[in-house]
Amino acid sequence: MTSSSQPQSQASSKSNTGNGHFQSHYIPNTPDEQNKVLSALGLSSIDELFLDIPDSFRNPSLNLPGPLSELEIQQELGALASRNRPLAAGPSFLGAGSYHHFIPAIVKALVTRGEFLTAYTPYQAEASQGTLQVIFEFQTLVCNLFGMEVANAGMYDNATALAEGALMACRVTKRSKVALSSSLSPTFQQVIRTYCQAQAIETTTVPTENPGIDGDTACLIVQYPNYFGYIEDLAKQSDAAHVEGALIVVSTDTTALGMFNPPGELGADIVTAEGQPLGIPASFGGPYVGLFATKEEYIRQMPSRLSGRTVDTHGKTGYVLTLQTREQHIRRERATSNICTNEALYALAATVYLAAMGKQGMRQVAELCYHKAHYAAAAIAALPGFDLPIDGPFFQEFVVKCPESPTEINRRLLERNILGGLDVTNTIPDGMLLCVTEMNSRQDIDALVSALAEVA
Amino acid sequence: MASFPTRETTRLLMDRSVPGRVGAILPDCDVPFQKLPDQSLLRAELDLPEVSEPEVVNYFTCLSQLNFSIDTNFYPLGSCTMKYNPKINDEVAFMPGFAGIHPLQPAEQSQGALELLHRLQGFLGEITGLHAVSLATLAGAHGEFAGMLMIRAYHQARGDTARRKVAIPDSAHGTNPASAAMAGFDVVELASDKNGNVDLEALHEVAGPDLAGVMITLPSTLGLFDTNIVEVCKVVHEAGGLVYGDGANMNALLGRVKLGELGFDVAHLNLHKTFSTPHGGGGPGAGPVCVGETLAPFLPAPVVIHQGDSNGAAYNLAEPEHTIGKMSGFHGNFGVLVRAYTYIRTLGADGMKEISGNAVLNANYVMQALKDTYYLPYDRTCMHEAVFSADWQKSRGVSGLEIAKRLLDYGFHSPTLYFPMIVHEALMIEPTESETLETLDSFIQAMRDIDREISENPDFVRQSPHTTPVSRLDEAQAARRPDLRWKREKPFL
Numbered sequence: 001m002t003s004s005s006q007p008q009s010q011a012s013s014k015s016n017t018g019n020g021h022f023q024s025h026y027i028p029n030t031p032d033e034q035n036k037v038l039s040a041l042g043l044s045s046i047d048e049l050f051l052d053i054p055d056s057f058r059n060p061s062l063n064l065p066g067p068l069s070e071l072e073i074q075q076e077l078g079a080l081a082s083r084n085r086p087l088a089a090g091p092s093f094l095g096a097g098s099y100h101h102f103i104p105a106i107v108k109a110l111v112t113r114g115e116f117l118t119a120y121t122p123y124q125a126e127a128s129q130g131t132l133q134v135i136f137e138f139q140t141l142v143c144n145l146f147g148m149e150v151a152n153a154g155m156y157d158n159a160t161a162l163a164e165g166a167l168m169a170c171r172v173t174k175r176s177k178v179a180l181s182s183s184l185s186p187t188f189q190q191v192i193r194t195y196c197q198a199q200a201i202e203t204t205t206v207p208t209e210n211p212g213i214d215g216d217t218a219c220l221i222v223q224y225p226n227y228f229g230y231i232e233d234l235a236k237q238s239d240a241a242h243v244e245g246a247l248i249v250v251s252t253d254t255t256a257l258g259m260f261n262p263p264g265e266l267g268a269d270i271v272t273a274e275g276q277p278l279g280i281p282a283s284f285g286g287p288y289v290g291l292f293a294t295k296e297e298y299i300r301q302m303p304s305r306l307s308g309r310t311v312d313t314h315g316k317t318g319y320v321l322t323l324q325t326r327e328q329h330i331r332r333e334r335a336t337s338n339i340c341t342n343e344a345l346y347a348l349a350a351t352v353y354l355a356a357m358g359k360q361g362m363r364q365v366a367e368l369c370y371h372k373a374h375y376a377a378a379a380i381a382a383l384p385g386f387d388l389p390i391d392g393p394f395f396q397e398f399v400v401k402c403p404e405s406p407t408e409i410n411r412r413l414l415e416r417n418i419l420g421g422l423d424v425t426n427t428i429p430d431g432m433l434l435c436v437t438e439m440n441s442r443q444d445i446d447a448l449v450s451a452l453a454e455v456a
Numbered sequence: 457m458a459s460f461p462t463r464e465t466t467r468l469l470m471d472r473s474v475p476g477r478v479g480a481i482l483p484d485c486d487v488p489f490q491k492l493p494d495q496s497l498l499r500a501e502l503d504l505p506e507v508s509e510p511e512v513v514n515y516f517t518c519l520s521q522l523n524f525s526i527d528t529n530f531y532p533l534g535s536c537t538m539k540y541n542p543k544i545n546d547e548v549a550f551m552p553g554f555a556g557i558h559p560l561q562p563a564e565q566s567q568g569a570l571e572l573l574h575r576l577q578g579f580l581g582e583i584t585g586l587h588a589v590s591l592a593t594l595a596g597a598h599g600e601f602a603g604m605l606m607i608r609a610y611h612q613a614r615g616d617t618a619r620r621k622v623a624i625p626d627s628a629h630g631t632n633p634a635s636a637a638m639a640g641f642d643v644v645e646l647a648s649d650k651n652g653n654v655d656l657e658a659l660h661e662v663a664g665p666d667l668a669g670v671m672i673t674l675p676s677t678l679g680l681f682d683t684n685i686v687e688v689c690k691v692v693h694e695a696g697g698l699v700y701g702d703g704a705n706m707n708a709l710l711g712r713v714k715l716g717e718l719g720f721d722v723a724h725l726n727l728h729k730t731f732s733t734p735h736g737g738g739g740p741g742a743g744p745v746c747v748g749e750t751l752a753p754f755l756p757a758p759v760v761i762h763q764g765d766s767n768g769a770a771y772n773l774a775e776p777e778h779t780i781g782k783m784s785g786f787h788g789n790f791g792v793l794v795r796a797y798t799y800i801r802t803l804g805a806d807g808m809k810e811i812s813g814n815a816v817l818n819a820n821y822v823m824q825a826l827k828d829t830y831y832l833p834y835d836r837t838c839m840h841e842a843v844f845s846a847d848w849q850k851s852r853g854v855s856g857l858e859i860a861k862r863l864l865d866y867g868f869h870s871p872t873l874y875f876p877m878i879v880h881e882a883l884m885i886e887p888t889e890s891e892t893l894e895t896l897d898s899f900i901q902a903m904r905d906i907d908r909e910i911s912e913n914p915d916f917v918r919q920s921p922h923t924t925p926v927s928r929l930d931e932a933q934a935a936r937r938p939d940l941r942w943k944r945e946k947p948f949l
Contacts, residue, residue, distance in 0.1 A: 029818075029892075036893075063582050064582060066806070067801075080569070081554050084569050094558050098785075156784060194782055198640030281550075308940055311933065313927045319929075328633075329631075348736075355516075356479035357504075361480045361482065362504055371490045375490060378490075414565070
């Protein structure tokens with residue numbers, strides 16, 4: 001895009017009525033109608049409605065570019081969009097918390113239905129049974145996927161879900177020390193620290209193998225598969241936490257759970273995941289939805305909304321928001337969390353996705369990712385100068401040690417229209433975290449392998 | 457809601473499941489099968505539904521028809537700004553160049569996205585008069601939490617560790633005290649005066665060396681512009697505190713006044729209210745935080761800067777010098793931010809003033825028309841919403857809740873109920889600018905009809921709604937015996 005199509009920097013007006021008035025297509029009132037209402041109110045101008053604003057502050061200059069027609073909007077925004085490289089533009093192997101998966105067409109078709117898209121939070125249950133029943137379905141499918149007893153209506157994203165999990169573990173155990181496994185995503189560690197900073201909660205990063213939990217620790221937080229894609233011994237980690245009276249909080253991957261043991265069967269007390277892989281586009285990082293589940297015994301310490309099944313005055317089954325005395329609009333400063341608006345529409349997307357993929361589809365996606373990732377890992381490891389520095393079972397992500405700077409290699413890959421993995425040199429010298437999913441064909445993977453052979 | 461019978465929606469997905477049905481088909485594996493991990497790592501059971509694609513579409517479509525929504529109903533839900541959500545905004549957010557990009561791809565591969573975010577930071581800074589902006593917070597309450605953490609960090613950076621208290625008006629939204637508490641503050645409630653403004657005497661009492669700041673919603677949740685606001689900011693600043701603005705009600709003020717000029721130090725905006733992005737049945741939203749110079753170094757990371765890097769990218773993500781840290785996984789609810797950008801570009805400065813002007817005009821129209829029928833506790837020009845009390849109806853035996861439920865039978869969503877808490881039987885009505893006078897007239901008529909029904913047949917009103925998919929639900933049972941997911945053995949029913 002050239003600079004000539006930048007929005008004009010000075011304020012400008014657009015009269016589309018020939019009389020200096022801008023009639024927006026989003027606002028029905030015409031000047032005649034405004035005058036009719038004003039005279040009913042005994043006023044002569046709209047400005048008179050704002051006289052409570054002190055004179056010297058009223059009607060400030062507003063330096064925004066002038067309004068655009070929808071046609072111009074399509075052109076301006078289309079030009080901005082064209083300056084980004086979509087994942088689908090070529091082979092892409094970037095993951096690390098946001099994943100490129102197949103999305104059935106019905107997901108978008110259903111989430112863009114106005115009755116879902118433009119509804120408010122379902123406080124008026126009789127007028128919101130659609131949304132409430134969807135949340136109930138979401139809670140069910142999340143529990144089944146995780147092997148957990150109770151799930152909420154969703155959090156902002158996985159990072160914030162995990163941070164709220166840490167705060168919840170402190171409330172449950174009445175302890176104030178949080179142990180972060182060193183193989184937990186660095187971003188998650190940062191967000192947990194942000195959330196904990198004001199509540200006198202101590203956060204420490206602990207070794208994966210020997211976490212050293214003590215009697216003051218509220219919880220051990222681990223990732224399964226871990227940040228680098230590998231499956232750790234979650235049952236053993238759970239035992240290490242439980243023996244000291246601490247909880248184990250697990251961030252998991254929804255796609256991996258199509259084949260790997262669910263955390264609920266390995267001792268997890270709180271489980272979170274990013275809902276993005278469940279039918280939600282990568283969208284530069286959001287909106288996503290955080291999945292959050294726990295055990296029934298901890299339900300009253302849980303953050304966020306819950307939809308519960310009940311009956312109406314005629315005995316007919318219906319759904320309501322329930323256990324709201326945990327929440328901010330009732331409990332105010334003593335609420336379990338300040339969360340209000342969450343990500344209901346994307347809980348719907350995840351529910352539709354899980355329904356469409358179903359029992360067989362989820363297993364199939366998981367196995368496609370597994371086989372393709374392992375095929376790619378073996379081929380890259382066979383290249384001179386490359387190897388796999390981490391031993392052990394992995395799912396769809398793995399780390400390769402490169403013969404030179406991964407960022408430099410990525411730059412050369414992009415010249416061949418291949419989006420490489422994430423440079424994780426900070427943790428693993430010359431490490432590149434690669435992700436291979438069902439979206440990568442054998443041709444894509446072979447192209448990556450031969451490009452790596454050329455560029456490194 | 458469909459007015460004729462549709463397919464049944466009573467059976468849940470797991471009840472619909474038939475072994476062998478599939479809802480999606482994937483390609484065959486095109487690489488040689490690899491050795492699977494040890495069997496002990498693999499799950500034996502995956503209890504998900506087996507349903508075909510048409511069943512999924514039918515079921516969720518029919519569920520959608522059990523909802524009220526802006527597209528189908530007038531939704532005068534006070535403090536929620538349920539205005540029209542333009543369809544072009546969705547179309548833009550779904551463009552592959554926006555929806556299809558990875559948050560961690562190199563900056564030079566996402567210059568269009570970063571430039572859009574940079575421009576949006578500028579727009580929101582200009583609208584609020586608070587010129588440093590982070591778009592990384594994902595909802596209003598998330599923005600409040602960030603704002604409170606910034607105020608805390610600011611005082612701590614100055615070695616001023618005694619400031620433990622945050623004062624919040626009694627009319628505030630529940631997220632305000634909850635957010636202040638999450639940021640480690642003790643919450644003190646501030647009384648409102650008889651005009652609905654912050655009580656200056658009460659404010660003077662708390663404005664001491666232990667006051668970290670105040671959280672103010674402007675216009676207040678009474679729908680009133682606080683005529684003391686400049687004085688409020690002054691008193692707080694003189695005591696060494698900072699002023700937080702809850703931007704939930706910004707629809708009233710677009711282009712009319714700038715929070716930064718009034719003296720606010722930090723404010724969040726609800727893009728899913730003021731800037732027309734869809735509520736989605738409870739999110740996603742976005743709650744960007746806008747700050748003046750004092751707090752700019754403390755903004756949550758990341759922010760977008762226009763400063764070239766060695767790879768030739770003009771726009772980059774950056775971490776403010778004394779950032780409170782990262783608040784979420786990536787850079788904010790980008791899809792929501794794209795919609796808000798599109799909305800502001802569509803309307804421009806003139807459109808901003810048309811929004812606030814018509815929103816306030818419509819609210820005053822409804823207030824004027826109903827104040828002889830419903831008690832109006834603060835009888836002065838309102839902003840974007842009018843707060844009534846159902847006290848007159850309550851004395852005839854029908855509560856605000858029951859009136860709200862009866863409105864559903866007329867096809868109108870309920871106003872916000874019992875909030876703010878300082879108004880008895882509160883009915884908070886926010887018509888927004890995107891409704892026609894014809895709709896407002898039929899709503900006004902419905903409110904008058906219900907008042908008449910209360911005299912003629914109060915039981916009928918008390919038992920409403922009568923036309924919704926379910927009648928009044930047993931909330932006590934839902935809370936006493938929580939039934940929160942499908943189970944093979946149903947606990948009851």
